[in-house]
Amino acid sequence: MHRTARQNAILEALDGSGSATVAELTRTLGVSDETIRRDIKAMAGKGLVERVHGGVILPDIRREPAFQKRMSQNAAAKQAIARRVAALVENGDSLMLDTGSTTAYVARALADHRDLFVVTNSVEIARTLANGKKGNRVYLAGGELRGDDGATFGPNALEFVKRFRARFAIISVGALHPDEGVMDFHLQEAEFCQTVIACAARVVAVADVSKFRNQAPVKVCDIGRLDLLVTDRPPPEAFAERLREQEVELLIAG
Template sequence: MPPSPRHTRILALLEEQGTVSVSTLADHLGVSLETIRRDVKPLADQGQVIRMHGAIGLPAVVGEAPFERRMRRNRAAKEAIARRAAASIADGQSVMLDTGTTTSFLARALLGHRRLIVVTNSSDIARTLATVNGNRVYMAGGELRSDSGAAFGMSAIEFISRFTVDHAVISAGALSAETGVMDHDLAEAEFGRAVLAQGRRRLVVTDASKFGQQGLVQVGAFAEVDELVTDRSPDGDLAAALLEAEVQVSVAGV
């Protein structure tokens, strides 16, 4: 039996996001939860998707590490943000990057650049940019995370504190009008704060899904940031807080 249009749309959404909740599917397709469950059953019976509690996923994705799954989430927006940020970095300049899915996409967007000096705690970013186009890559050491392959701890922070770079770029777990840039992990927040302190230009790259969210740990106030590159213009209290802190907002077209 040929796939129905809804089956095709379900599989296309999964290709983009890897896993998705049943309720999100229902909202996205404008149908009831019961209709989605009926649609999913033949796909699961054929092995095209795997059913989980309240969600479905592609078989190849369900076993992925958390960082790999996050790389799939909002991928188009993150790639557009990465291209916009990469366009503002010139050949031969120095850039410091923390670990994050958007900064990993930025590393890929920088593959056309030459003679970059790159400082990072991310093994993914280091592997992407090392040994190509005359780049020099400095990798911070420390406790290595199993999911992201990034190093954290005081030794990583002490290492990057030796550098002053043209562009200090961090990702963000949340952006709040009240508390500024936030993250959900203490070690990642501390490292991100240290990165911002080393840049002549301080840049946050994050997609609009982080707007108005609250993280666990503050990375820094908006006054400690020069520019935000994102995929949608902030509004309301968040836009007012960014304006007051004189943060330049660059919106990437997706």
């Protein structure tokens, strides 16, 4: 296994529990202790992990609060963003939504829409929009189910999504940076997000103002890959300038 693939596998192993021992990683990846220790040292140098005695943990910047806690954080701002996004969506539209607290609020804001064609990896979003009386068609990607937020990930989820094309990809983000772009906390979330971006005509990122202060280690895409950013307050000037340079539309939900 190539070094990059091993390091990605280490991050995936840590996404679940937040920590792992060298022995566990050795068994999982089928390589020597020495190889794992070299990988951990290199990853720690990049800030992706922290070394501890006998193993490795995720650094604080890679740890997200539990999903229900995130739903309550900045809830008013997320609801305002969701209403603004819902106003862009027409009855009969096709859209892809990834898992996230803000995208979950977007799904709720779409409650009065009809005949939507929806692809998602979120059980919460699928349940919200799977309303037979509204004529919606909802497709939930299969894969490994994450217990915290009821989201699916893995190769099967990615291959499933690639079968569809949609007018909108509505994506949540972990952090936003004028130079690094759209960032996330988890490799699998970033991979899923990249896939829906490639399958949609218009990419809409939803992010409250806290995302401009956050740090996250996994890159999703450059700022210029977005068509529209919907947030609750004006971003820092450096970020606003980058949006203008990349011709990304900015909507402030009020």
